[in-house]
Structures are given as C-alpha cells and as structure tokens.
Amino acid sequence: MPPFWVLIAMCLLSSVTGKDIGSLWDKGEIEPALVDSRQDRTLCGRRPAITKGRIFGYDTFDGDKNNYNLNKILGGTFATHGEVPWQVNIHVDNKFRCGGVIVNAYWVLTSAECVYPDTSSWRISVTAGDHILYQPDAGQQDLRVQQVKVHESYNRLNKDYNIALLNVARERDGLGIQFNDYVQPVCLPVQGEEPADGTELTISGWGHTAYNTRQMSDVLKKSVLTVYNHRECEDRMYSYTGLTNRMICAGRTGGDVACAGDGGGPATFQVKGVYVLAGILSHGKGCRQPTSPLVVTDVLALRDWIDSTMKTSGSQREAILPSRS
DSSP states (O other), X not given: OOOHHHHHHHHHHHHHHOSOHHHHHHHTOSOHHHHOHHHHHOBTTOOHHHHTXXXXXXXXXXXXXXXXXXXXXXXXXXXXXXXXXXXXXXXXXXXXXXXXXXXXXXEEEEOHHHHSSOOOGGGEEEEXXXXXXXXXXXXXXXXXXXXXXXXXXXXXXXXXTOOEEEEEOXXXXXXXXOOBTTBOOOBOOOTTOOOOTTOEEEEEEOOBSSTTOOOBOSBOEEEEEEEEOHHHHHHHTTSOOOOOTTEEEEEOTTOOOOOTTOTTOEEEEEETTEEEEEEEEEEXXXXXXXXXXXXXXXXXGGHHHHHHHHHHHSOTGGGOOOBOO
C-alpha cells in the first residue's frame, strides 16, 4: 500500500489525467519523484556527517575507553561515525554475521558467503548507521529483509561470484532505508571505472581482532589497501592460483587486512570526488598471514547481474539508483 500522501497525489493525478494511477503504481511506472522523493534527491557516494563536521570517533572520545574493545584491528584505525555511511552490519538469527553496503533505499549488497546457505529472509536483518555495536548510534536503523538473492554461479570452494543482494522490506510509511547524515548509498561503478593497479581502496568492518579469537571489534574500523595485478597477487599469496576475472586483489605491506566478520563490507575508491564501490570484501589468508593480500569481489564485473536482479526481483521503482550529481 502506498503512503497516505502518495494516495492523495494519485487521486489528484487520476482526476487530471483520467488514468488509473493505482495500476501504474503496481507496475512501477509512476514518476520516481512521486513515489519516493528521497531517492530522487539523494546523491550517492557522499558523506554529509563529515562534510558538516559532525564527526564523532575515538580520536576525540572522552568517555571510558576501557568499556570498549579498542584494540587496533590488524594495524587498522577506527572510523568516525558517518565516515562510511553506506556500511551496514548483517545479522543472522539475531547474531552479527558480516558487513554489507547500501546501494539504494531498498537494496543492500553483501557477499554470498555471508548469507549462504541461510537464505531465509526472516532469519536475516540489517542495521544501517551503526558505529559502535550493541549500543544505539545517531541515525541508526534496524531493517527487515524480505528477499535474499545469491548469485546463481556462486562457488563455495574458490569464492567466485561471491555476491548477494538483500531486499530491504518497506515499513508502514512505505519507505525502506531512510537516508540521513549517517546513512547514505554508495555509487556503483560504470564502464571505465575499474580501479587500476596501484589504486587505493578503503575497506571497513567490525571483524575479528586477531586470528584464533572470536573477539569482534565493537567500533567500526577502516584501512586503506592498494590494488595489485593478478600476477603480483598470486606471488604475494604464496602461489595462490584461484583468482578469476570477477576478483580484485589488494593488500598493504604493513598488513592492514580484513579478518573474519569483515566479509561483505565495502571496498571503495574516489572518482571525481564521490565514493564508488570497487568491490565486496570476499576472502584471503587475512588474520593467519596479515601481509597476505585480500581478494575482493569485482562489482563492475557483476554490474549486469546487480541491475537485472534488482529489476526482476522487485518493482521498477525499487531498482532506481541514486544519481552522482
């Protein structure tokens, strides 16, 4: 059912045009600005909390730090609240499982490994705007999931096609994810935006603090990695030969890599001042060998699947992507 204000607009349009606007709503053919003006106004790849100076993080935290797990995560640093507004965390059976990335108001990208084989939507939930786990943060939203779409070619052995889409349920107001200073969509890459060798990628998540521990980071962390070509990656991963054309390899000499629990999170880079999603954190030797590179699912290589899945699995209006300008 459309929100009340949209019903009013439908009646007015029907009287003027003589068309059955209700049927157009069902077909997803209503002008996007009428259906959800937020999506029409929202720009992707922006960080309004940072732009406005609303920065809250542990560089200036004046509370009792002993109440939180503040160990540096494999050499990474802590993000400030709103620094990665497209980052979400995903829970399965009310337990933290992995990260994800906001694409628009109705879809979240993550790794297939994160939700497979637990693909029953009622078991999965998403939290957007989170910064410190297990306590409420400004702008935070807990969201239900109504559909889970895992790539049909996902290979559990070599992690090829390691990507999935979660369709966020509309709430009573007819809306899905509600954007604010701490919750924003990332930009998806277009042709020609494949990150070149040497490009810096920013990764983030709440993953394990070290190998052989179940201790998670309570605070969202971040790190910057450099894209390697496949040949260099295989050499650095000690003769690992499982790379495909749907994977990006990145690492750092200092060993700032992702660990268990970070999977499904974003790997972004900047294009003309906006943040673009290069990939989804997938796999690697990570905590066991911190100097070993990380493999990231290449979003551009799977962009056609993302677009077609959103269009065929939901309404046309839910597949609309935010503009860059």
